[in-house]
Amino acid sequence: MKGLVFCEFLEMVEKEFGYETVDHIIENTNLPSNGVYTSVGTYSHEEMFALVGQLSAKTNIPVSKLFYAYGEYVFGVFGNAYKELILGYENAFDFLCRVEDTIHVQVLKLYPEAELPRIEVKNRSDEFLELVYTSKRKMSDFAEGLIQGCMKYFNENASISKEFLSEDQSQVLFTIKK
Numbered sequence: 115m116k117g118l119v120f121c122e123f124l125e126m127v128e129k130e131f132g133y134e135t136v137d138h139i140i141e142n143t144n145l146p147s148n149g150v151y152t153s154v155g156t157y158s159h160e161e162m163f164a165l166v167g168q169l170s171a172k173t174n175i176p177v178s179k180l181f182y183a184y185g186e187y188v189f190g191v192f193g194n195a196y197k198e199l200i201l202g203y204e205n206a207f208d209f210l211c212r213v214e215d216t217i218h219v220q221v222l223k224l225y226p227e228a229e230l231p232r233i234e235v236k237n238r239s240d241e242f243l244e245l246v247y248t249s250k251r252k253m254s255d256f257a258e259g260l261i262q263g264c265m266k267y268f269n270e271n272a273s274i275s276k277e278f279l280s281e282d283q284s285q286v287l288f289t290i291k292k
């Protein structure tokens with residue numbers, strides 16, 4: 115997982131909980147990187163799970179909620195940092211339908227080592243969109259937060275529901291209803 119994802123995570127923790135919490139979770143987690151991330155470096159996604167687990171222990175907020183909140187937050191960051199990838203889309207559904215074949219393809223050009231999920235479009239109408247998330251990293255809570263962040267970015271309201279298609283949670287169906 116790219117360092118920028120870690121840097122933005124620690125930035126969010128600092129904004130929400132303060133620098134002491136950042137320090138606490140880094141000091142109390144066994145991290146091969148020692149908690150030193152550069153945005154272009156690559157680190158195991160397990161470090162992210164370890165950091166989020168430690169933050170959960172410290173704040174009593176469930177891991178799933180923290181991943182969701184981080185997804186929502188980071189879409190806003192991407193919205194600024196990768197404006198050119200989002201400009202040109204008129205609405206959230208148009209954008210979400212192009213994550214797999216356009217957005218993440220561009221991401222891979224920028225960061226060839228990026229490990230990305232599959233985001234397949236199953237069904238789409240003006241009112242609802244069904245997306246299937248597949249990834250062995252099992253970060254569907256993060257995906258849900260990114261979807262929510264995307265709806266917000268485009269100033270649209272929708273409810274997002276989630277159904278696990280595999281027991282290990284590596285495949286998840288999202289239904290997004292306006």
Ligand code: HEM
Pocket residue numbers: 115116117119192193196199200210213217218221227228229230231233249250251252253254256257258260261264
């Ligand atoms: C401008 C928009 C977006 C950009 C620039 C972007 C970029 C990225 C980057 C850099 C990573 C980390 C890869 C790595 O570190 O190895 C990532 C991972 C991920 N992206 Fe996107 N992304 C965008 C939109 C989305 C959206 C809308 C979704 C959800 C539908 C999504 C779902 C995910 C998930 C769930 C991961 C975590 C890895 C995994 O689950 O396997 N992304 N993305």
